[in-house]
Structure formats: C-alpha cells, structure tokens
Amino acid sequence: MSKTSTKGRVAAPQVLTANDLKNGAVVFLDKAGGWTTRISEARVIDDAAEAATLLDKANALQATQLVGPYLVDVDAAGRPLHLRELIRAEGPTAPLFA
Amino acid sequence: MYVYDRQDRMFVQARVEQFRDQANRRLAGEITEDEFKPLRLQNGLYLQLHAYMLRVAIPYGTLNAKQMRALAEIARRFDRSYGHFTTRQNIQFNWIKLEEAADALQVLADADMHAIQTSGNCIRNVTADAWAGVAPDEIEDPRIWGEILRQWSTAHPEFSFLPRKFKIAVTGSPADRAAVRVHDVGLRMHRNAEGQVGFEVMVGGGLGRTPMIGKTLKDWLPKEDLLTYLEAVMRTYNRYGRRDNLYKARIKILVHEIGVEKMRADVEKEFAAVKGGPLSLEPGTIDAIAAHFAPAAYAPKLAFVPEHEALKRSNPDYARWVATNVVPHRQPGYAIVNLSLKPVGGAPGDATAEQMDAVADVAEQYSLGELRVTHTQNLVLPHVAVEDLRTIWAKVTAVGFATPNLGLLTDIIACPGLDFCALANARSIPIAQRITQRFADLDRVHEIGPLSLKISGCINACGHHHVGGIGLLGVEKNGVEFYQITLGGDPGPEAAIGQLLGPAVSGPEAVDAVERVIEAYLTHRRPGEEFVATYRRLGPAPFKDHVYAARA
Incomplete structure (x- = not known):
C-alpha cells in the first residue's frame, strides 16, 4: 500500500490499481482514464492530491466495475517498488506459470 | 464411498441457485462488496493476489472418478487448465471469474460436490488418513466419522459464527497420517482395555502464528457420544473463545490460557447436560453411514504375481x-x-x-x-x-505422477505463497522448484531417506513448516524475501514443533542452506537413523554450525 508524506508530496510516484469485479483481473488506471491489465500502460501519478482524487473516483466504481482500489508506489519506470505488487502486476514468477 | 441422497442433492443445488442470484445482484450493483464478500466466501470464493480463487471441499480427501473429471472440467472451462491440491485435502482453482463462478459451482453440484465451509469461522472440511479403509494397520475406517461429522457440521447454525475457523482431523490408525495433533480437534481411534473401539479426543493443536500440539481432553470416548461430546467442546469454545483478537481466537489459545484441566471440566459439565440427548448416535445410524464405506467388492487376486x-x-x-x-x-x-x-x-x-x-x-x-x-x-x-x-x-x-519420492526430501509440501496468495510475505513454489532441481538425483534422495520438507510463505503456515523435519518459513525484511529454517518438526504420533535454527537466510541462499542441513545429517547420522531422530539425538548445534559456517 502507498504512503504519502504529511506535506502532500508523494514519497514515490504511484499507479492506481484494483481488481475487475467481473473476472477478478488485476487492472490499472490508464492514461486515457480507462482500466488496463497491463501495468506498462498505467498512468503514473506524481501528485498526492491528484492520487487521492483518482482513488475517490475509483472507489465510486466499486458498485459495478471494481473491487478494492488502492495506490501502489512505483519507480521512475512505473514498476512497483514492492515485490508483492510486482508479482501482482506481472503474474506468478514460478517458471511453471511464466 | 458416501453417495449423496436426495436431500444432499437438493441442498447443494439450492445453494448454487442462491449463489447465482447473489453474484448477479453484485454484478448489477444491487449489493455492495461488503455485503457480497461473506456470501462468496461461504461458497469458497476468495479474491486472491491475481484473481478470484475457488476452494473446493473434498470431504476427508475421498473422491470418485466422476468427481475428478468434474474438477478437470472446472480447470478447463473456467480456469487456466490446472488446479492446486492443498494440505487440507482440498483443491483450489486460481483464476476463476465471478461471472462464471456459479457455473463452476453447478459443475460441482452435478458431481455431488460443493465449496461450502471452505472459508469462514465455521467447522471446515474434515480431513482424514488418505489410506482410510485400505491401510493394513487401521483399526477402523475414519471416513465413517468424517462423514458423520460432515453431516452434523454442515450449515450448523450454532457453529457458523465461531470465534475463528475450526479444523477437525480423524485417524483410524496408530500411524497417524492425518496430523491429528496439530488440528483444533484431533480424533484418534483406538481400543480401550475392554477391546472396544472409541476415540482419543485431542484439542487445541494448530500451526500458524502460535504452533501448539493438541492436548488429550479425553482418553477414550465411546462412539455413540462423539457428536454430543464435540458439541460440548464447540459450545465451550464458542462461549469462551476470544473474539476480541484475531490472533488469540483459535481454540488452541483458549486451551493454553485456561489450561487443559479447566477446559476438560467445562466440556464435561456441558457434556453431562447433553449426553444421551438427540445427538447420541444409535447403532443403526452409524451402521447406515458405515455401509457407504463397506470394504470394496474385491475380486480375488493373486498376491504373488x-x-x-x-x-x-x-x-x-x-x-x-x-x-x-x-x-x-x-x-x-x-x-x-x-x-x-x-x-x-x-x-x-x-x-x-x-x-x-x-x-x-x-x-x-x-x-x-x-x-x-x-x-x-x-x-x-x-x-x-x-x-x-x-x-x-x-x-x-x-x-507425470510416478516420481518415486513419496516421503522423501523432494516430496515437498508448499503453500501457494506470494505467487498466488494475498496473505503471503514470500514465495514458496519457486523455492520448492529449486530444491527439487538441486536434488533431482533420485539416488541421492533415496540415500538421504525419509524426510519431510515443508514450506510456508507466511506465518499462517498453510505449508505446515512447523511440522517439517525441515521447515522453511518465508518472511519479508525490508521488501526482500528471507526464509527461517526450523528443524525437527514431526506431524505424526510423536508430534513435535520444529525449532528455529538461527537467522533467516535470503532467497538465493535458501537451497544452499537446505543442502548444508542435509550434509550435516549425513555426516552425523547413525546407520538407519532417520533425519528427525538424528536431530532429536544431537540437537541443533551440528546443523547450525554447518549451515552458518558457510556465511561466516
């Protein structure tokens, strides 16, 4: 999960993620305001206030479209900083499932 | 094996229709996720790291060919063509879609199966010796009792909202292939001095954050009293179990905190009030269930071929x-x-x-x-x-199921770990894969001999690491996976919780560390001495010295 500093600056860039209600797929908010299963197409958010606004909007989509939206810290290239989020974004790492 | 009667079939079919309606209402926005989540979990549908996961109950681990084909059909039609058999004798499908989940449940129901009570704070799927009814050392088939417990506990209103989940295991054999001492209730069938078969009732075992070996609450319980006695156990737990703290809510904590004597006294008091009541099992009732598990009609075959x-x-x-x-x-x-x-x-x-x-x-x-x-x-x-x-x-x-490694080092138990599980802190499957690759030489694995290696990706211990001869527990340190090593665990009749060897090792070091544990064992074992026996004789020192010497 993401942490924001008290001064309103984000500690790291973030992407907004959730699960698709219908099929459970991991999805990310994309640059056009839609939802994509590819983290490479995700919108990278640098501003804490904007992140909070986008999260509010995503929460409103929980009625019929999404489950559990939250923000994920990413590096400059848009890859999650935390291993859990990296595996969630890219799929199981075990060779059998690659 | 047990065959559903008309009432069983009506029940599971009705549950599918109820769930279909609930899922449709969720998809239509008529109910919220908060309202829907407990409903889907009551039908085994979790939301995991990547997708919905469906956990299907396989009562006491027994299924027929038609049911196995139903599982294959679910894997093929609704998942990515595979499933994962679990340490609770269940199966999990990792990539189920909510919009198809009711169809998957329908396939199960049509094969006399379901996913009920594979989640939640209820009595979960009862587990038993996988060699039930066929093992030469068995006193009596534990599945008869697994089935009686299944019928009693399914949708039981009093025990649907317990302080925490509740797991029962039954063995009919002194060898205990069901790990009964690490369950909330473990039942071991044995004969009393008069030669009558009854149950040793163990309570308060469990793994997870606070591993405990179950304590004997009753040495010998007559069969007819099984449900009344367990009702007394459940009622005592339901009344006094901690609901204020998730980590203290299992019955093992209650037994630990009040002591087994007090627990026994409370249970006996409740038992005295319900003994001889409607839950007493008449011989006819037991016989009717037992008939389903009657020894198979074996055609005469030659023992020497x-x-x-x-x-x-x-x-x-x-x-x-x-x-x-x-x-x-x-x-x-x-x-x-x-x-x-x-x-x-x-x-x-x-x-x-x-x-x-x-x-x-x-x-x-x-x-x-x-x-x-x-x-x-x-x-x-x-x-x-x-x-x-x-x-x-x-x-x-x-x-691809003939690897000759049963009970040997590469017969690894591993939870899904961080590759699939939303609770995990570290990966399990890739570690298991690397260990089996390192120990791919079957001669070497057979030379090492009987040894259980069990891997959990978090402290919830689905991979039973606490009772592995070698246990690996995945932990996270500053975003990096590490693995704690425990040695000397044993799930059997002489159940023991493994002891922590020393500092956790990193993911890349984990396989080397396992290999060094094995090297220490091979150096110090006596002829014919199995791993856990060597560990019990020598303690951790020689293992610790050899594993950590490499890091010094």
Missing part, C-alpha cells in the same frame, strides 16, 4: 517406484498406489486438467473408480490389484 516380481528384478526404475510409492493393502493381492504430484521443477500439488482426466480414467479402470487426496498434496489410487501394477506404472509415468 510372477511378472511383477520379474519386472522388479529386471527394471530398477520399476523396482524403485514399487518400493517407494506403492504400499501394502489390507486385502491380499492388492496395493495402495501413491501418485506423486512432486516432479522435479514442478509446483507441489498442482495437476493439469489433462492429468486429472487421465488419473480419473486410471482410477475407473484399475482402482474401483476411487481416488484420494493426501494432506501432503499427493493423490492415491486406493484399490489396485498387484497384477495391474505394471500397467499402472506405465500409465502414471506417462501422466
């Missing part, structure tokens, strides 16, 4: 498979065939739809249509004629 003996002499691979994965059966001329779901480089417990269909065919032709799931994440063909072993070997070799 010259072609089988000849192939053992001429083909060392066959001889090794027979010696390792085939065990004696109570019926002369028959054998129990264990199918290893632990190939080199595989994910422990995983099976593809094709493999499930193939073993269903084999079971139908050669095992009276019956299969078992073991708590060590393998499958069993319980009724195989010795004269068919050569054919079975060829068939299960082709399926």
